[in-house]
Amino acid sequence: MDFDLTEEQRLLKESVDRLIADSYGDFEKRRHHQDNPRGYSPVLWAQYAELGLLGLPFSEEQGGFGGGPVETMIVMEALGRGLALEPYLASIVLGGGFLRLGGREELIGDVVGGTATLAFAQIERQSRNDLHDVATTARRTEAGWVLEGAKSLVLHGDSATHLIVSARNAGARRDRAGISLFLVPADAAGLSRRGYATQDGLRAAEVLLEKVALPPEALIGAEGEGLPLMERVVDIALAALCAEAVGAMEALHELTLDYLKQRKQFGTTIGSFQAVQHRAADMLVALEQARSMTMYAAMMAENPDPALRRPALAAAKALVNRSAELIGKEAIQLHGGIAMTMEYKAGHYFKRLTMLINQFGETDEHIRVVAEAGGLPAAA
Amino acid sequence: MDLRYTPEEIAFREELRGIFRTKIPAEIRRKVSDGHHLTRDEIATAHRALHAEGLATPNWPLAWGGKDWTPVQRYIYNEEVLANAVPMPLSFNVAMVGPVIANFGSEEQKKKFLPGTASLDIWWAQGFSEPGAGSDLASLKTSARREGEHYIVNGQKTWTTLGQYADWIFLLVRTDPAAKKQQGISFLLVDMKTPGITVRPIITIDGAHEVNEVFFDEVKVPAENLVGEENKGWDYAKFLLSNERSNIARIGFSKEKLAMVKSRARETPAGDGTLWDDADFRRRVAIAEIEMKALEITQMRVVAGQKNRASDKPDPNSSILKIKGSELQQMATELMLTVAGPYAAAMPAHSHNEPPVGPDWAEGVAPQFFNYRKVSIYGGSNEIQRNIIAKAFLGL
Ligand SMILES: Cc1cc2nc3c(=O)[nH]c(=O)nc-3n(C[C@H](O)[C@H](O)[C@H](O)COP(=O)(O)OP(=O)(O)OC[C@H]3O[C@@H](n4cnc5c(N)ncnc54)[C@H](O)[C@@H]3O)c2cc1C
Numbered sequence: 001m002d003f004d005l006t007e008e009q010r011l012l013k014e015s016v017d018r019l020i021a022d023s024y025g026d027f028e029k030r031r032h033h034q035d036n037p038r039g040y041s042p043v044l045w046a047q048y049a050e051l052g053l054l055g056l057p058f059s060e061e062q063g064g065f066g067g068g069p070v071e072t073m074i075v076m077e078a079l080g081r082g083l084a085l086e087p088y089l090a091s092i093v094l095g096g097g098f099l100r101l102g103g104r105e106e107l108i109g110d111v112v113g114g115t116a117t118l119a120f121a122q123i124e125r126q127s128r129n130d131l132h133d134v135a136t137t138a139r140r141t142e143a144g145w146v147l148e149g150a151k152s153l154v155l156h157g158d159s160a161t162h163l164i165v166s167a168r169n170a171g172a173r174r175d176r177a178g179i180s181l182f183l184v185p186a187d188a189a190g191l192s193r194r195g196y197a198t199q200d201g202l203r204a205a206e207v208l209l210e211k212v213a214l215p216p217e218a219l220i221g222a223e224g225e226g227l228p229l230m231e232r233v234v235d236i237a238l239a240a241l242c243a244e245a246v247g248a249m250e251a252l253h254e255l256t257l258d259y260l261k262q263r264k265q266f267g268t269t270i271g272s273f274q275a276v277q278h279r280a281a282d283m284l285v286a287l288e289q290a291r292s293m294t295m296y297a298a299m300m301a302e303n304p305d306p307a308l309r310r311p312a313l314a315a316a317k318a319l320v321n322r323s324a325e326l327i328g329k330e331a332i333q334l335h336g337g338i339a340m341t342m343e344y345k346a347g348h349y350f351k352r353l354t355m356l357i358n359q360f361g362e363t364d365e366h367i368r369v370v371a372e373a374g375g376l377p378a379a380a
Numbered sequence: 381m382d383l384r385y386t387p388e389e390i391a392f393r394e395e396l397r398g399i400f401r402t403k404i405p406a407e408i409r410r411k412v413s414d415g416h417h418l419t420r421d422e423i424a425t426a427h428r429a430l431h432a433e434g435l436a437t438p439n440w441p442l443a444w445g446g447k448d449w450t451p452v453q454r455y456i457y458n459e460e461v462l463a464n465a466v467p468m469p470l471s472f473n474v475a476m477v478g479p480v481i482a483n484f485g486s487e488e489q490k491k492k493f494l495p496g497t498a499s500l501d502i503w504w505a506q507g508f509s510e511p512g513a514g515s516d517l518a519s520l521k522t523s524a525r526r527e528g529e530h531y532i533v534n535g536q537k538t539w540t541t542l543g544q545y546a547d548w549i550f551l552l553v554r555t556d557p558a559a560k561k562q563q564g565i566s567f568l569l570v571d572m573k574t575p576g577i578t579v580r581p582i583i584t585i586d587g588a589h590e591v592n593e594v595f596f597d598e599v600k601v602p603a604e605n606l607v608g609e610e611n612k613g614w615d616y617a618k619f620l621l622s623n624e625r626s627n628i629a630r631i632g633f634s635k636e637k638l639a640m641v642k643s644r645a646r647e648t649p650a651g652d653g654t655l656w657d658d659a660d661f662r663r664r665v666a667i668a669e670i671e672m673k674a675l676e677i678t679q680m681r682v683v684a685g686q687k688n689r690a691s692d693k694p695d696p697n698s699s700i701l702k703i704k705g706s707e708l709q710q711m712a713t714e715l716m717l718t719v720a721g722p723y724a725a726a727m728p729a730h731s732h733n734e735p736p737v738g739p740d741w742a743e744g745v746a747p748q749f750f751n752y753r754k755v756s757i758y759g760g761s762n763e764i765q766r767n768i769i770a771k772a773f774l775g776l
Contacts, residue, residue: 123722125738129721129722152738153723153737196737199747199750265514266515267516267519275766333757336515336761337539340753340757342584343583364661
């Protein structure tokens, strides 16, 4: 058993922590990055590329740096601490996951270099978080494929150069079989998108697909077998989200503790009241439980066996969700009015955590996955 | 013991419902129900419609437009306003400064202020909290020094709800810097147009401009605007804060929100059917409803007990109602967040001048969830309420 990072991982952590501290440490900088039409800083994205962060999950043969879920965890935790806006989850974890596991290596170079960015177009009006609920259709033609449908809340979908679209080539709307995945250039004829800000300060897009004609090689993986691949990639994203949450919770907890030590009422610091101390202690308990489960998620994220992997990742997200809920709400409450303001950082962490809880499945949905599996796999 | 309303009480409730549903514009009630903030005009329209029916100030003394209602009728009124998504008449006017002036003000003050306060021709803001005086309100520093026929006010108030619309503000100010904390405080009425007052917006995490900072720089206030006696302001403030106890739980809000949660869940696709088919979700709603039923009966017990109490004494039961009531309101807004699902994430359309991304009711859901964190902070935070219970009830 070994919880220590390797020397290389420690260096990675130091450099990404430094980058995030420099570019987000002063909260005004985040507002500034946000004002960019893309909703994040392209300059900063280029720095991510220079540091090698964008190539981490890809193997060296693919043009990457051969990192794994632990490296992703290190990066996502730092991004969570800084409430970073860049599309690391969308383009590298999700998009990159589809490229490397779906055998689409030709685009990896541009993604690693930061010139191409990806977004995962999956949610539909009726689908909620069900990956297999797909009404968008893919029809085979002589020239390749034609996609027809609408996708919603595509994270960073407005600025991505390419979209990964789930579409149904066979079966009924909620069948598990018959779903295919497509790599679609954002400027494809018939594809239109409308971008907007999200509650947590990120960007998303509505994507309309009207007779979008694609060549045969747009298909990722095997026809009709998109779901298992989506589940693999989403599980990797769940591990990444857990790490982002841990970073955000850690920063929010620190911010709260600092405030409890400074803010005076009734002639003393509010942190001297035992009622407040116990609440801050419970926040730490929740944070450490989440950190443990995030390590478990990283360990299980790339396991190819869904029977082992799926309940493990669901368990991690369920626990992290509950910690995020508790820490977010308690941080606001223990600050009092000040945390209700846009001006102050705590509310922004709370909003990101609230939205993160809902990403790729809410708490009850994940608990259900674990329950239906009959619990967690025994010793891994 | 009979927990049911009498036939007369039911008739009274039906009469109120009829008025609320016909006299308050449907668009306004719809906006309230969807969790949106109202404009100045919408608040005024709803307030004046209630006033025209004699229903803006039922808790005032009879002579000033109040109602000769029983505690149960008052409770029914409060619940039905909220349960029908009617905006409460402006609480700063109706529940706060109005009763203080009616009870402690001079005859001139009553004549000058009460009619306009009831009709909202005068819009009031509450200037109590300061940057350094939140839970510990009595540590407030804004000062008023007497110079001839005037007080000169200096200092800063904050969290002033809707202060940007206010014509007047009622302040707690320190008039005797030498006296012990609570004893040197006075209650002063100040015209917001007086030179030396600056209002600055505070934007809250839901993106709304609901609260403000208000700065006072050598503001000259006629001495006749002092309410009651100098240095007795803390007593009036305590009266004011305990005055609204009958509505502190806002059960009507939670009731309306949970009803909406159920009806929206029934129309929200999920799985092969709707979200309402989801047993885990229904279980969460059931837990909220169980809590709500208990709170409703607790609230009724407090209401029924009121006839045996001296009405000027704060009731420690109000702390129980505040804690549970605020938790339930927050629980209801959180359930709505689940109903909206992924669509809760989109910013409201007005921020980008486009049609809404999801169902039109979904866009106010996350902002209201964020905004409602306030209900366990203001009006005496839930921690302060627990301190009160520990001291006043438990003798700890
Ligand atoms: C949206 C909003 C609207 C408001 N509108 C108005 C208004 O119109 N007019 C007005 O005058 N005020 C208004 N307020 C102010 C409100 O009353 C204060 O926010 C409240 O009194 C808490 O004060 P604070 O924010 O300074 O928090 P603090 O008093 O600094 O409290 C911070 C934390 O410490 C805890 N704490 C403090 N003391 C103790 C203790 N002894 N034991 C245990 N825990 C303790 C609190 O519960 C809280 O969790 C508003 C506030 C908000 C958020």
